[in-house]
Amino acid sequence: METRFQTGTVVSAIGHVGVVLWVLVGDWLFAPAPPDEVIVTSVSMITSEEFAALQSGATPTPAEEPAPVRPQARPEEVVEPEPEPLPEPEPEPEPEPLPEPEPEPVPVVEPPPSEAVQAEEEQAIQSESTEIQPAPEAEDIIAPDPVQPETEAETSEIPEPAVSEDPAVEEIIEQEPTEATVPEDTGDVTQTEANQDQTAETGMTTSLRPRAKPSRPAPQPDPEPEPEPRAAAELNVQPVDDSATQDAIDALLGEAADEPVEEPVAQGGQNRPQGPPLTGGEMGDISSAIARRWNLGAASTDVLSTMVVIRVSFDEAGRPVDFQLIESNGPTQSAIDNLYSIARRAVNRTHSEGGIPLPPGKFDTWRVLDLVFDANGMRVR
Amino acid sequence: MIRPMRQIFQTLLVLALGLGALMSAPVLAQSSPPRIVIGQGVIEPMPIAIPTFIDEGGAGDYAREITRVVISDLEGTGFFRNIGEEAHISRITSFDGGVAFEDWKAINAQVLVTGAVSVSGDRITVKFRAYDVFNGTTLEGAALQFAGTTQGWRRMSHKVADVIYSKITGEGGYFDSRVVFVSESGPKNQRLKRLAVMDYDGANVAYLTDSNSIVLAPRFSPTGDRILYTSYESGFPRITLMDVGSLRRQTLDEQPGTMTFAPRFSPDGGTVVFSLERGGNTDIYSLSLSSGRLSQLTNAPSIETAPSFSPDGSKIVFESDRTGSPQIYIMPASGGEGTRISGGKGRYGTPVWSPRGDYIAFTKQNEGRFHIGVMRTDGTEERLLTASFLDEGPTWAPNGRVLMFTRETSGGGGQASLWSVDITGRNLKQIPTDGPASDPAWSPLLP
Numbered sequence: 019m020e021t022r023f024q025t026g027t028v029v030s031a032i033g034h035v036g037v038v039l040w041v042l043v044g045d046w047l048f049a050p051a052p053p054d055e056v057i058v059t060s061v062s063m064i065t066s067e068e069f070a071a072l073q074s075g076a077t078p079t080p081a082e083e084p085a086p087v088r089p090q091a092r093p094e095e096v097v098e099p100e101p102e103p104l105p106e107p108e109p110e111p112e113p114e115p116l117p118e119p120e121p122e123p124v125p126v127v128e129p130p131p132s133e134a135v136q137a138e139e140e141q142a143i144q145s146e147s148t149e150i151q152p153a154p155e156a157e158d159i160i161a162p163d164p165v166q167p168e169t170e171a172e173t174s175e176i177p178e179p180a181v182s183e184d185p186a187v188e189e190i191i192e193q194e195p196t197e198a199t200v201p202e203d204t205g206d207v208t209q210t211e212a213n214q215d216q217t218a219e220t221g222m223t224t225s226l227r228p229r230a231k232p233s234r235p236a237p238q239p240d241p242e243p244e245p246e247p248r249a250a251a252e253l254n255v256q257p258v259d260d261s262a263t264q265d266a267i268d269a270l271l272g273e274a275a276d277e278p279v280e281e282p283v284a285q286g287g288q289n290r291p292q293g294p295p296l297t298g299g300e301m302g303d304i305s306s307a308i309a310r311r312w313n314l315g316a317a318s319t320d321v322l323s324t325m326v327v328i329r330v331s332f333d334e335a336g337r338p339v340d341f342q343l344i345e346s347n348g349p350t351q352s353a354i355d356n357l358y359s360i361a362r363r364a365v366n367r368t369h370s371e372g373g374i375p376l377p378p379g380k381f382d383t384w385r386v387l388d389l390v391f392d393a394n395g396m397r398v399r
Numbered sequence: 400m401i402r403p404m405r406q407i408f409q410t411l412l413v414l415a416l417g418l419g420a421l422m423s424a425p426v427l428a429q430s431s432p433p434r435i436v437i438g439q440g441v442i443e444p445m446p447i448a449i450p451t452f453i454d455e456g457g458a459g460d461y462a463r464e465i466t467r468v469v470i471s472d473l474e475g476t477g478f479f480r481n482i483g484e485e486a487h488i489s490r491i492t493s494f495d496g497g498v499a500f501e502d503w504k505a506i507n508a509q510v511l512v513t514g515a516v517s518v519s520g521d522r523i524t525v526k527f528r529a530y531d532v533f534n535g536t537t538l539e540g541a542a543l544q545f546a547g548t549t550q551g552w553r554r555m556s557h558k559v560a561d562v563i564y565s566k567i568t569g570e571g572g573y574f575d576s577r578v579v580f581v582s583e584s585g586p587k588n589q590r591l592k593r594l595a596v597m598d599y600d601g602a603n604v605a606y607l608t609d610s611n612s613i614v615l616a617p618r619f620s621p622t623g624d625r626i627l628y629t630s631y632e633s634g635f636p637r638i639t640l641m642d643v644g645s646l647r648r649q650t651l652d653e654q655p656g657t658m659t660f661a662p663r664f665s666p667d668g669g670t671v672v673f674s675l676e677r678g679g680n681t682d683i684y685s686l687s688l689s690s691g692r693l694s695q696l697t698n699a700p701s702i703e704t705a706p707s708f709s710p711d712g713s714k715i716v717f718e719s720d721r722t723g724s725p726q727i728y729i730m731p732a733s734g735g736e737g738t739r740i741s742g743g744k745g746r747y748g749t750p751v752w753s754p755r756g757d758y759i760a761f762t763k764q765n766e767g768r769f770h771i772g773v774m775r776t777d778g779t780e781e782r783l784l785t786a787s788f789l790d791e792g793p794t795w796a797p798n799g800r801v802l803m804f805t806r807e808t809s810g811g812g813g814q815a816s817l818w819s820v821d822i823t824g825r826n827l828k829q830i831p832t833d834g835p836a837s838d839p840a841w842s843p844l845l846p
Contacts, residue, residue, distance in 0.1 A: 301435050312440030313509070316478035318570035319800070319822065329432065356569035359534070363509060364440070366533040370504050386432040396440055 293382030303375040308389065311371065312364040314396050317356065324348030324357045325392040330365055332385055336376045338365050344388065361391040444480035445567070446507050447473065450491045451484065452514035452527070461549065462516040465525060465556045469512070472560035472574040475600065476801075477826030478567075482508050494526065503532045510538070512563060523549045525556075529563050541566040553602065554845065561844070571798035574599060577842045578794075578803065579617040579626055582606065583815055583835035592837075594628060596643070599796070599841070601817075601831040607646060616661060616792075616838050620668045623842040627651075627662040627671060638662045638673050640688075652686055652693060661704050665732075666712045672696070674704040683717055683734075696734030707751045708732065709776075716740075716750040716759055716776075727761060729776070740778030749792050752776075754843075755799035758822065762791040762804075771804050773822055784824045788813075792837070797844045803830065805837040 296304075314321065327345035330338050341362050348354040368374050376384045449470050452462040473479040489502035494515035503511050514527035529541035541562055545555045554575055561572025582595040582604075591610035594617055597603055607626070608614055615636070617628035623643070630639040630650075638651045638659045651671065652659055662673040665685075672685045681702040685694045697703040701721035708715055709732075716729050717737065725746045728737035741747040745765025752759055758773040763783065769790045774781040789807040796803070796819075803819045806829075815837040817830040830839075 296433050301433065305435050305438050309438040309440055312437055313443055313445055314440050315443045316445040316568050318568050321569060327434075352569045359531070361437075363531065363533045364437070366535075367504075367509070370533060371507075383433065388432045388434040390434060390436040391440075392436065393440070396442065 293380045293384075296377065296380065296383055300375070300377045300380075304384075304387075307372075307375050308364050308368045311367040312361070312391065314360065314393060317360060317393070318353060320349045320353035321357050321360070322393050322396050324353045325390070325394060326354060326357050326361055327388055327390050328358065328361050328365075330387050330389055332374075332376065332381075332387070334381050334385075336369065336373055338369055338374075341365070357391060357393060361389065364391075365389065444474075444478060445509050446482050447479050447510040447512065448482045448487060448503055448506065448508035449473075449512040449514075450487060452516050452525070453491065453494050455494065455515045455517040457518035458516035458523075459518070461518060461523060461552055462514075465516055465552060465559070466514065468553060468556035469514075469560045469563070471600065472557060473564060475828070476564065477821060478564075479510075482506055494528075498530060500530070500532055500535050503530075508532050510563075510567060514559065518549060521549050523547060523552055523555065525552075525559060527559050527563075529566060538563075538566040553598065557598070570800060571844070573796040573798045573801060573841075573844065575845050576797050577619075577623070577845065578817075578830075578839050579607070579619055579842070580817060580832075580836050580840070581614060581617065581838040582832070583837060584610065587811060587813060594626070594641075595836075597832070604833060607641065607643070616840075618663050618840045619842040620664050621666055621843060622668060623845060625664075625668075626840075627664060629660045629662065636660045638671070640671075652684075661706065663707055665708050666710055672706040672708065672715060674702075674706070683715070685732075685734075694734070696730070696732075697737070699736075705749050709752045710754055710756045714752075716752055718748045718750060727759065727778075740774070740776070741781075742778055743781055751793055751795060753795050753799040754797060757799065760793040760795060760802055762793065771802060771820065773802075782822075782824065784820050784822065785818070785827060790818075792839070794839050794841045796841055803839045803841060805839065807837070 325345075325347045326343060329342040329344045331340040333339050343354075343358050346354045346358070348357065365374070449466060451466045452458075454462045470481045474481055486506050487502075488505055489499045491498075491513045494513060498511065498513070509532055511530040511532050512527060513530075514525065517524045524544060524546045526544035527542070529538040530536070531538050543559075543562055545558055547555060557574035557576075560574045564572045564574070576599045577596050578599055579594060579596045581592045583590050583592050585591045590613075592614050593610040594607040594614050596605050596607060611632075613631040615629040615631075617626050619626055626641045626643055628639055628641070629636050631637075632639075633650075636658045637653065640649045640651055641647070651662075651673075652675070654675075654677075656677065658676040660674050660676075662671050664671060669689055670685050670687055672683060674681050675684045680700055681704055682698060683696045683703045683706045685696055686692070696706075696715070697717075697719075699719070699721055701719055702725075703717055703719045703721075705718040706715045707717070713732055714729050715732050716727060718725050719728050719737065720726070722739070725748050726739050727741040727747045727750045728739050730737035740759070741761070743763075743765075745763050747761050747763050749762045750759050751761070753773075757775070759776055760771065760773050763770040763772050768786050769788065770783040771785045771790045771793050772781060772783040784802070785804070785806075787806055788809040789805075791805050791807075793802045793804045795801075799822075801819055801821055803817060805815050806818045807813055807815045814835040817832055817836045817839050818827060819830060820827040830836075
């Protein structure tokens, strides 16, 4: 911090000195230099007739000897062997006049929408207006009696918000997942018998996005970075049998646990990164790691026209600890809220599935990051 | 002598200023946190886990069946992929018990739904919670309880799925809705048609008419309690209004020498717009259901048909062949010439305004193929969602996200069936029906 402060002072001093010097000696220093000496060459004017004569090489003007122009090296002439004279082709019999070919069908260019009459096409569109056909004579088929439709009011499913939204959350038990329990996320769009042929038929069933890489099989949890208070850590490595001491340790542990973990950096000056800047490659790694988990497959069409910028605070272990929506742009507040939720999920998921590639040694730089999630590019067209 | 000295000073000053600028640049640039643009995300079904709902007393098979319908609803959208129970690490044994998020993260479940069912007599209670696993929270508003009769268990399942869907996607659900359609039987040249209704997913089919006369183009009222359709009962097409609860029918606007067809309700349900053919000319009319007043909305020698109101009731989109081929026009609800909005190649028909008001769905025929497509209400952003021998007659889901339509196969044995597709063009699928079916019309969400 001190060094940085000195750097600022030096920078400021240099700037001030520069300005003072500029004021004092600027005029002298930056006075326009005297123009270089001009080499004067005398020329003479000629008339257009004289110029034409020059061009034709008739009468060189005596006033000025034109410098001889060095002729460009001419390529050597290649003497090609003279082709043997071909026998004079016999005159072909004059072809009989062919019948005038019929004009080939030219695709008719559809005119822009206008009130101009358009050519009738062969097939009529099946619209309600064309569906009116004379009723076919029905066979004597005894139709079943109409069935009473299900009455709609049989249930009174009035949602009762009687269910508490926050049940107790179980204590988190880290469990090493096995391969058998981890379904492979192929990123495939649901295939049904109905849409199997659609790609060939319409080419529209598949997502317009490149297929996502399969998610990593469950996490190999990085040592879940629970920022442990130093006091607790130190006490843990010195077990003591004495029960009284143990009580004291427990008390200390309790106190330490109650201590607030370092608050996520709030807005304002504290958000300014203090470390060396992230390189383009590092930022690219972070971007692509999160992008792989940024799933918009269950997003509304409004979300696909929305952008949010979220400010994420990380602890030293790289765990996202705080999110703030700092900027947004979208058609509806619901879409913004939805994209904010999806973005947070993407960041949390990236952390859970192997971690966000935050470069070690630059915690002061990435302890707060602004992440831009712009779904506009994802719009399906 | 002065000149070289001055040049040295000049150089030194420029160097000093440059150095200062270089040193201060990072400091200035780092005045706010680094900003990282997250690249292209992915569009793939969201993995969700829905363990079988807990039986909290007397639920028996209901718990399993309700869970199955909820999963079917959500997976059927193409937005979600259910992670089978065999992959679950945790078991949900108590509805109010804790949730080990780490176990669900480990199988990449992004959303977890837990639920419980209890039955007492013919009363059934279904409660559920949905969790955002990676954010470690309950989805706001996704912890509810429904109660009703056991006969309504399927509707309750749809309601549970609707809530989960809307909380995750941010748009309304559409599972607790019904579809009226024309059930077909018999050979192609002698089709017998009758009206039927079903759940949106093809379950619970019930027939509304017999097959003594041809019926076409049914439409639900905005409240879902009435149906308009075109009937040939009199030998000519006539618009008929049916009360769904009592099955009572009433023919509208019986004018001799005319044919009426292509009816549709106004958003407030008080007016019907339709086509009326008189003396070989077809125009669009509106009829007030309360006063019986008939108004002519178009007056042209061409065929104007297939009217559909905008959700706010101020405009009507319709089809007209006034330029020689059928195209789509929009006019004020009070009538008028209309402005053409379709501009691509081919013929356009059966336009339907989205319940959200943002798109118009249509049928398009071009180069021998039929398409279902959508365009903005000014005709821009036209997108064709399907292509086949014959696709026609789109109808919107209540949330304006999904379209259902008729697809007919070619040949003498060709049959009509019902299909649905997301407006992104994804998730095209056939709706299961007992036999051939056509002319679907989606109801609003049920109350």
